[in-house]
Amino acid sequence: MAEATASSKKVKFMITRQDGPDAAAYTEEFELPYRPGMNVISALMEIQRNPVNAKGEKIAPVCWESNCLEEVCGACSMVINGKPRQACAALIDKLEQPIRIQPMKTFPVVRDLVIDRSRMFTALKRVKAWIPIDGTYDLGPGPRMPEKKRQWAYELSKCMTCGVCLESCPNVNDKTDFIGPAAISQVRLFNSHPTGEMNKEERLEALMQDGGIEGCGNSQNCVRSCPKGIPLTTSIAEMNKQTTKHMFKQWLGV
Amino acid sequence: MKGYYARKLHSLLGVIPLALFFIEHALTNFGAFEGGPERFNAGVKLLNDLPLIFVLEWVLIYLPLIYHGVYGLYIAYQAKPNNGHFNYERNWRYLLQRITGVITFVYIIWHVFETRFQITLGNVTHEGLGSLMHDIVTQPVFFILYLIGVVSASFHFANGLWSFLVAWGITVGPRAQRVSSYVCMTLFVLVALMFILSLVAFRRAEFQEASVWIDTVKSVLS
Structure with missing residues (x-):
């Protein structure tokens, strides 16, 4: 079923990553197959399942935090296309591409999109x-x-x-x-x-x-x-x- | 001093006495537009005839101004503007408040040096201020700098009044803050206009006075 809906349409991501608290930040691009109704968390889950960047290299999956998946816990807050918000409520259909995802740098970055609040x-x-x-x-x-x-x-x-x-x-x-x-x-x-x-x-x-x-x-x-x-x-x-x-x-x- | 009180004092001094003096200054200058040199000189004389003028100047103008300006520079330094991603009207006013604050502070120091301080040095008398201003603002570069100065000061004054009302808990809800925005921004336009008109008035020939001070001032300016 999922395979049938995964069309040739692609979604492009540019994710600001950081390997550790003191490591330098870098940007990595990803291209994922589009699925109807997908959001930023489901996209990150997809990267976790198949950690390959846009160049086709196998990489360490992107780290992030999330819990409730219904915008009430606040754990998955990150900067999406310049605006801080919850990733679980950020629908891909409503976002301009490439979707730029960054950690909320006001807080110390633990790794990738994980921050210490x-x-x-x-x-x-x-x-x-x-x-x-x-x-x-x-x-x-x-x-x-x-x-x-x-x-x-x-x-x-x-x-x-x-x-x-x-x-x-x-x-x-x-x-x-x-x-x-x-x-x-x-x-x-x-x-x-x-x-x-x-x-x-x-x-x-x-x-x-x-x-x-x-x-x-x-x-x-x-x-x-x-x-x-x-x-x-x-x-x-x-x-x-x-x-x-x-x-x-x-x-x-x- | 604890941060809370330092900031509260900064906010208070911005309105009492600085904003009040600013309005007074706008009115005195506007006399130049309304009634020419005679009216302007009458305004200047009225102020300088006040008893204890030396004490008044220090307590109501210089000391509050120095505190408000220096602490304000610190506030401006602490800001990390993010108007690119948060393109909102209030956020622009936040940024402009800091920019105009710095411009105004530099401008006032320069302006006081050119005018009031020259009186202290004995290069100009109070009656000569009109022609001194004439000599300054008839030079295009200084005229433009003065325009930037008065518009910045007027914005900083009016928007500062808006945030004063928030900082002291007078305008609490969104409606009160919206209404006070309209009032304060109208005030900005009006006061800026008054200062601009006075600057234009100082350019008129009636303020030109062939006298020794002009040469002295010219030598100071050059």
Whole structure:
């Protein structure tokens, strides 16, 4: 069946590869038989099955990461035709050829398209993106969350820490220590939660540390790139407001 | 100083006092277009007759300007523009804000040296500023440089106002930010126009004054 649909039509790829964290990057071309409905992940799987480049040389297969294959885990984020996005949701039919695939170089490259997004998890730890519920005794149920608030907070909770917003941000680079839009939006999420709100100052103060919210330069690429449509710039502006208020409260001792 | 406060101060000084002084400057200059040398000189005199003018100049102009400019250069240095792949209007404004910031800073240093600093040196008097400007902007190269300078400064001012509103949490949602974009970009056009018209006005013959300062200035410029 698959053989029957694999027509003579070819799909051309130009993949930026790197053999190790410190190795030099190089570009390798691939030509794969077209299959209806194929996406970048299925193309990479095809290369894995038959690791031969466009010149016909047998090569080490291209490394990449993926999990859910339905754009909710964020693992397969890479730069496809210049835009950072999830490879599993990048349909070949909708891409201009040759399809250029690069790792998200804002992060350290482990190998080929595999990157290390540890800094995002470090950022989440820094801003305490969780809700402390432990006590020395049963604290009982927390306050109720208004339904209206739950609805917009749910949008913020869709963040999958994929790293696309950091890749698109001109202020996340090796000259700054900006934590990036994702963690700032998470502060808004956890500070809007009725129980999380009880520790809101800790998170705001984390955003006021070096590399915190002041790193934003308002290019607003993040909100245009987010695959989940999270209102990141609204979150950033709201956190600007809350940190500013917090700053004055601190000074005035209220 | 922690980064947060350093950046907040940078943002605040950009509006208070720098943007306010910028508007004041636009108005004084526009006097040249509206009422010629008489009106312009009246404006200059009004400012210089303010009490404690020396303190006012330092506290409201020079010190904030130096801080805003030097810290701004650092912000510009930290940017890694990516407008090729992210060809969005806001991203272009992000890049332009940094470019015009650097241009404006260099331009202001040059402009202050040519005008205010010459007064300190005693080469020009306040009444001679009009003819000094006339001598500068009637030279095509300097006229073009001044045009670039005032347009850059006007953009940096108006777009800076837009990002100030975001940075202090005043315009939070996309609608508020869109509306403030329209307002600020209109402001850019208006203020730039005011400065351009004043520059054109300074080219008029009425600002020409045969006097000793012109020769002095010419010797400074050459």
